[in-house]
Amino acid sequence: MYDAPVVLDRREGPYGEVVLRRQGDLLQIIANGCFLMDTSDGRSERLLVDAAYGALDGRPEPAVLIGGLGVGFSLAHAAANPAWGRISVVEREPAVVAWHRDGGPLSALSRAALADPRAEIVEADLVTYVNETFDTFDALCLDIDNGPGWTVTEDNGGLYTPAGLAACARVLRPGGVLAVWSAEPSAEFEGTLRNAGFRHVRTEEVPVARGVPDAVHLAVRPG
Secondary structure (H helix, E strand, O other): OOOOOEEEEEEEEOOEEEEEEEEOOEEEEEEOOEEEEEOOOOHHHHHHHHHHHHOOOOOOOOOEEEEOOOOOHHHHHHHOOOOOOOEEEEEOOHHHHHHHOOOOOOHHHHHHHHOOOOEEEEEOOHHHHHHHOOOOEEEEEEOOOOOOOOOOOHHHHHHHOHHHHHHHHHOEEEEEEEEEEEOOOOHHHHHHHHHOOOEEEEEEEEOOOOOOOEEEEEEEOOO
16 A cells, blocks of 8 residues: 655645645645655666766766756765866756755755765756856756657756757857756757757666656767
């Protein structure tokens, strides 16, 4: 038998309803009724960060931009690697940021990372951020949706189009790496990445207990 989920917090944010709930030992984030992630594993998020770092071929103190704070797995894993330089996380939901701050329900996962002087949280919409920022990074790790074909909000869909990927490339330094998490591999998205001018496009898969594997799509901005 599974424990019934218990709602810990429910807020109306700028993009709709965001819910944090507990089910047994797990914490879960739900956005507009769509399950986003929970604290059960984190293998995919760790692979997202590690694969991006590995594709940089030993570039010293690379700066990474992580799209989506979520339960904090990607941030915590990046901060655990002393080889990363600056670690910036863009999160658009004030509720999610609050759950990580000041002893919030998710702070146990991110407290050490947020105390790291390399780390910062930027409260902004990632789509807007990559179009408007003047900052640049060596790696961009996207984990804001369930994949290019399964977005949390309709507005996010533009991020995976040629124009959206051009904006992602704009914030990457020459030879920088784009890593995109997805709930399933997508050959179509690989083609979109190539058509957008990225090189060395490949997909790494993460087996799951049931169904198709999770995937991390990797691509390199030409030097």
